[in-house]
Amino acid sequence: xxxxxxxxxxxxxxxGTGKYPNFDVQKEAVAVSETEVLTFxxxxxxxxxxxxxxxxxxxxxxxxxxxxxxxGAKTAEEAVRIAKLAKASGLCDMIKVEVIGCPKTxxxxxxxxxxxxxMLLEEGFIVLPYTSDDVILARRLQDLGCHAIMPGASPxxxxxGIINPLNISLIIEQATVPVIVDAGVGSPTDAALAMxxxxxxxxxxxxxxxxxxxxxxxxxxxxAIEAGRLGYEAGRIPKKRYATASSPMEGMSTV
Amino acid sequence: MxxxxxGEVIKLPTNVLTVADLLTHFxxxxxxxxxxxxxxxxxxxxxxxTKLSNGDKVEIVHFVGGx
Numbered sequence: 001x002x003x004x005x006x007x008x009x010x011x012x013x014x015x016g017t018g019k020y021p022n023f024d025v026q027k028e029a030v031a032v033s034e035t036e037v038l039t040f041x042x043x044x045x046x047x048x049x050x051x052x053x054x055x056x057x058x059x060x061x062x063x064x065x066x067x068x069x070x071x072g073a074k075t076a077e078e079a080v081r082i083a084k085l086a087k088a089s090g091l092c093d094m095i096k097v098e099v100i101g102c103p104k105t106x107x108x109x110x111x112x113x114x115x116x117x118x119m120l121l122e123e124g125f126i127v128l129p130y131t132s133d134d135v136i137l138a139r140r141l142q143d144l145g146c147h148a149i150m151p152g153a154s155p156x157x158x159x160x161g162i163i164n165p166l167n168i169s170l171i172i173e174q175a176t177v178p179v180i181v182d183a184g185v186g187s188p189t190d191a192a193l194a195m196x197x198x199x200x201x202x203x204x205x206x207x208x209x210x211x212x213x214x215x216x217x218x219x220x221x222x223x224a225i226e227a228g229r230l231g232y233e234a235g236r237i238p239k240k241r242y243a244t245a246s247s248p249m250e251g252m253s254t255v
Numbered sequence: 256m257x258x259x260x261x262g263e264v265i266k267l268p269t270n271v272l273t274v275a276d277l278l279t280h281f282x283x284x285x286x287x288x289x290x291x292x293x294x295x296x297x298x299x300x301x302x303x304x305t306k307l308s309n310g311d312k313v314e315i316v317h318f319v320g321g322x
Contacts, residue, residue: 041321
């Protein structure tokens with residue numbers, strides 16, 4: 001069970017909704033993934049095309065919690081504005097704080113992320129900051145009262161996987177709130193590793209949306225996250241330098 | 256009345272008086288739309304009573320796919 005603020009989820013996979021080839025594939029991928037949390041961005045409407053399709057309208061909103069992001073914000077103030085616009089929909093009170101500090105790497109601005117999180121907590125949001133894998137920053141965010149910490153595995157959409165498993169594991173070790181590994185996951189291996197390290201969940205988008213078969217990848221990610229979590233709970237064996245035989249040495253029949 | 260909607264100056268007929276009228280005019284009243292007027296966010300429950308004035312800056316946004 002994953003508990004974020006007042007909400008409880010069976011699934012530990014949080015899924016982004018961007019960049020799918022079409023809505024039909026997306027809808028099937030979302031269903032197969034068994035996710036209960038979907039992220040969205042807030043953008044201007046094309047007011048001259050009222051009939052343009054919107055993925056949100058194709059969803060049973062009873063089944064999913066919406067986690068809008070503040071993507072596009074470069075400052076805390078911009079992030080707060082986007083968060084308030086999202087909340088004005090009346091559909092959500094969770095917010096993924098995303099304040100980008102560099103257009104090339106899309107790495108989060110740590111100072112603005114911290115400021116935005118503090119302001120949004122004061123406004124009563126359920127606050128999930130997307131942050132770098134900096135261990136001390138993660139601690140500062142949880143000390144503020146953030147409801148989950150979402151360190152990036154590697155740059156957004158890069159598919160490089162967890163480039164600093166030490167930092168991710170230190171963030172998990174000190175955590176008093178759920179840790180969701182967010183961004184940079186490329187393959188089921190990456191998702192399973194995050195869970196084996198003890199993460200409480202994984203948020204991904206491009207790894208599924210950009211796969212050759214998004215529906216199949218959604219299933220793979222679901223299974224990888226479940227397998228990784230089970231492995232973490234089961235407790236893996238320590239790594240040893242030399243072999244230890246699995247078969248007994250006694251009672252060997254020799255000629 | 257002229258409004259700046261999503262950065263574009265648009266002339267509106269005289270029967271558009273409120274935020275709710277504006278959304279109906281563009282056939283967006285059934286959509287999940289969030290509205291800001293002169294940097295103040297308008298709650299859905301206040302759409303009908305929020306009057307618009309010439310020169311107001313209006314933002315109409317919605318949820319799109321994102322990660």
